[in-house]
Amino acid sequence: MSDIKIKITDRDGVLHEIDAPTDMNMNLMEIVRSYELAPEGTIGICGGMAMCASCQCYVVSDHQLPEMSDDEDAMLAEAFHVKDNSRLGCQIQMTEELEGLEVELAPES
Amino acid sequence: MIKTDILIIGAGPTGLFAVFEAGLLQLKCHLIDALPQPGGQCSEIYPKKPIYDIPGFPEVLAGDLVNNLMEQIKAFQPGFTLGERANTIEKLEDGTFLVTTNKGTQHNAPIVAIAGGLGSFEPRKPLISNLKAFEDKGVAYFIKNPEIYRDKKVLIAGGGDSALDWSIFLADVASEVTLVHRRNEFRGALDSVEKVQVLKDQGKINLITPAEVTELKGTDKLQSVIIQKSGDTEEQIIKEVDEFIPLFGLSPKLGPIADWGLEIEKNAIKVDTFDYQTNIPGIYAIGDVNTYPGKLKLILCGFHEATLMCQSAYQRIYPDKKYVMKYTTVGGVSGFDGSKKQAPKAVVKTIE
Numbered sequence: 001m002s003d004i005k006i007k008i009t010d011r012d013g014v015l016h017e018i019d020a021p022t023d024m025n026m027n028l029m030e031i032v033r034s035y036e037l038a039p040e041g042t043i044g045i046c047g048g049m050a051m052c053a054s055c056q057c058y059v060v061s062d063h064q065l066p067e068m069s070d071d072e073d074a075m076l077a078e079a080f081h082v083k084d085n086s087r088l089g090c091q092i093q094m095t096e097e098l099e100g101l102e103v104e105l106a107p108e109s
Numbered sequence: 110m111i112k113t114d115i116l117i118i119g120a121g122p123t124g125l126f127a128v129f130e131a132g133l134l135q136l137k138c139h140l141i142d143a144l145p146q147p148g149g150q151c152s153e154i155y156p157k158k159p160i161y162d163i164p165g166f167p168e169v170l171a172g173d174l175v176n177n178l179m180e181q182i183k184a185f186q187p188g189f190t191l192g193e194r195a196n197t198i199e200k201l202e203d204g205t206f207l208v209t210t211n212k213g214t215q216h217n218a219p220i221v222a223i224a225g226g227l228g229s230f231e232p233r234k235p236l237i238s239n240l241k242a243f244e245d246k247g248v249a250y251f252i253k254n255p256e257i258y259r260d261k262k263v264l265i266a267g268g269g270d271s272a273l274d275w276s277i278f279l280a281d282v283a284s285e286v287t288l289v290h291r292r293n294e295f296r297g298a299l300d301s302v303e304k305v306q307v308l309k310d311q312g313k314i315n316l317i318t319p320a321e322v323t324e325l326k327g328t329d330k331l332q333s334v335i336i337q338k339s340g341d342t343e344e345q346i347i348k349e350v351d352e353f354i355p356l357f358g359l360s361p362k363l364g365p366i367a368d369w370g371l372e373i374e375k376n377a378i379k380v381d382t383f384d385y386q387t388n389i390p391g392i393y394a395i396g397d398v399n400t401y402p403g404k405l406k407l408i409l410c411g412f413h414e415a416t417l418m419c420q421s422a423y424q425r426i427y428p429d430k431k432y433v434m435k436y437t438t439v440g441g442v443s444g445f446d447g448s449k450k451q452a453p454k455a456v457v458k459t460i461e
Binding site for chain 1: 150154155158227228233235236267268269290291292294296357358360361363375376377
């Protein structure tokens with residue numbers, strides 16, 4: 001397995017092109033934390049259980065993403081700043097299929 | 110004024126276990142927490158989730174871990190100030206600390222241990238431009254006293270357990286209950302969802318979905334809200350209400366602790382890993398709220414930090430006393446309630 005290149009626009013609008021490992025069992029929220037693209041304590045608050053929406057992001061590229069679980073769907077129904085392309089970063093596992101993924105982090109709430 | 114040896118801010122697993130370690134050293138503890146129940150995130154966010162990395166527990170539900178900790182510390186009779194947030198800290202002339210909550214409750218202790226996790230849980234507020242103007246004038250994020258809603262027209266927004274449960278409860282209290290949610294689906298205990306269905310069919314709960322409250326109206330006090338309905342029939346509904354209760358869950362904020370003069374880095378309090386003391390002698394930070402090189406936000410690390418903190422706290426309180434750590438298998442556990450737990454003694458007897 002190898003790294004994939006993904007583009008993440010942080011909450012200040014800055015674009016980061018980063019390498020994300022696909023063999024570390026990491027999800028998008030953890031990638032953002034590992035590169036410190038959002039301050040600690042403002043993202044991944046629940047640890048990745050789809051229970052806080054602090055890792056909400058907008059998926060800009062048209063990649064085939066894993067289907068939304070009921071938990072993620074219900075959490076987004078209660079979150080703010082939600083758009084049609086909103087997903088929870090913690091539910092998007094890094095896989096080779098996501099090469100070139102482009103996302104924007106949703107505002108902190 | 111509440112007096113204690115170690116004042117613990119935050120009643121999550123780390124804060125609770127600190128009570129046990131302090132108790133072994135005969136130090137009394139009192140805990141402050143913004144939430145109405147102990148357990149912190151474990152109780153508030155994920156009580157039904159299993160945890161797999163608590164040593165000795167192959168699997169334990171977060172809620173059960175909290176119950177076990179409460180049982181473990183019972184004999185040490187900790188005091189609790191719940192539903193209040195520690196707001197200010199002041200160092201008194203005698204070197205002890207005075208901590209006052211948002212409700213004015215005062216606590217005095219020679220040692221303060223901040224076990225605040227990610228901070229105190231604050232309600233998540235919906236994005237309505239004039240929401241703030243109506244806070245306490247018809248808008249509330251917590252229901253403290255359900256009686257104030259008697260014979261009032263109440264509107265609840267949200268799609269989780271608390272929105273469901275309070276709609277059910279207030280259906281018998283308020284003159285009218287309206288529940289607004291962005292989806293037709295609700296996330297909650299099956300029992301609650303079914304009850305709301307029954308109450309809706311009986312006309313006791315007025316359900317508006319999928320919809321969102323977008324604007325509040327009123328002069329001195331909330332008088333009506335504008336509800337934007339989405340889906341097949343997009344329309345605006347103007348609804349007369351006395352009270353609007355948005356229930357969108359809680360999110361942790363470091364809050365007033367950030368202004369206590371403590372060194373903060375990455376939304377956490379910097380500590381010395383020797384004893385988890387902060388830059389202010391006598392104030393410690395343990396568990397998820399602290400940071401140091403190599404920090405891991407794990408419950409098991411919080412337990413370790415709490416243990417070392419208590420040893421250091423003991424020496425600060427009793428600088429001249431000689432002390433060596435004693436194993437509980439040897440010393441047992443002597444509670445402040447007079448209880449004594451001890452390993453059963455072996456008998457020495459001839460076998461004939």
